[in-house]
Amino acid sequence: MAETPGIDVSVPPSGPGCVECDAAGGWWLHLRRCAQCGHIGCCDNSPGRHATAHAHSTGHPFIRSFEPGEDWFWDYRSSTYFRGPELAPPAYHPKDQPVPGPASRVPVDWEDRLH
Numbered sequence: 604m605a606e607t608p609g610i611d612v613s614v615p616p617s618g619p620g621c622v623e624c625d626a627a628g629g630w631w632l633h634l635r636r637c638a639q640c641g642h643i644g645c646c647d648n649s650p651g652r653h654a655t656a657h658a659h660s661t662g663h664p665f666i667r668s669f670e671p672g673e674d675w676f677w678d679y680r681s682s683t684y685f686r687g688p689e690l691a692p693p694a695y696h697p698k699d700q701p702v703p704g705p706a707s708r709v710p711v712d713w714e715d716r717l718h
Contacts, residue, residue, distance in 0.1 A: 607665075607687070607688070609638065609639050609663060609664040609665050610638040610639060610665055610687060610688065610690075611638070611639055611640070611641075612688050612689065612690050612691060613691055614639070614640060614641040614690075614691055615641055615691040615692065615693075616636050616641045616643050616669065616690075616693065617640075617641050617642050617643045618643055619643070619696045619697055619700060620634065620643060620696065620700075620705060621634060621643055621644050621645040621649070621651065621653050621654075622642060622643055622644065622653070623644065623645075623651055623653040623656075624645055624649075624651050624653065624708075627651075628708060629650065629651055629708065630649075630650070630703055630704065630705065630708040630710070630713070631645030631646070631649040631650075631651065631703060631704065632645065632646055632648045632649045632702065632703045632713075632717060633645070633646040633648065633649070633668070633669075633670055633702065634646065634668075634669035634696055635654035635666040635667070635668060635669055635677075636666060636667045636668070636669040636690070637654070637657060637658070637661075637663050637665070637666055638663070638665035638666060638667050638676060638687065638690065639661075639663040639665065640661070640663060641691075642654075642657050642661075642663075643669055643696075644656070644657045644666075647718060648717045648718050649703075649717070649718070650716050650717075650718070652718065654666050655679070658679045659679075664678060664679050664680050665677065665678055665679070665687070666679075667687060667690060668695075669694075669695050670695055670696070670702070671695040671696070672695075673695070674686075674694070
């Protein structure tokens with residue numbers, strides 16, 4: 604597959620959870636991975652919406668799901684899904700990591716807090 608500007612297949616993910624939620628002691632529903640720099644952020648249904656905030660602040664145009672069993676990419680410029688290349692491992696957060704997560708920080712009324 605030809606190189607795509609905005610996708611760096613050699614960069615590993617920044618960690619197993621949302622960078623900003625972890626720093627603030629927050630929680631997330633699903634995780635997304637920046638295809639350019641590996642930043643892990645939370646999805647738009649999560650309270651923080653950090654993956655989209657990262658894309659807007661950096662101009663990095665593509666994310667990939669960081670959920671087990673999902674391999675789709677999202678293009679913020681065209682608001683479309685697409686199939687992309689394999690990225691540096693791991694391809695998803697640890698399978699034993701709960702959704703939402705992390706378990707110790709998810710409030711009892713988490714469903715009421717989703718967007």
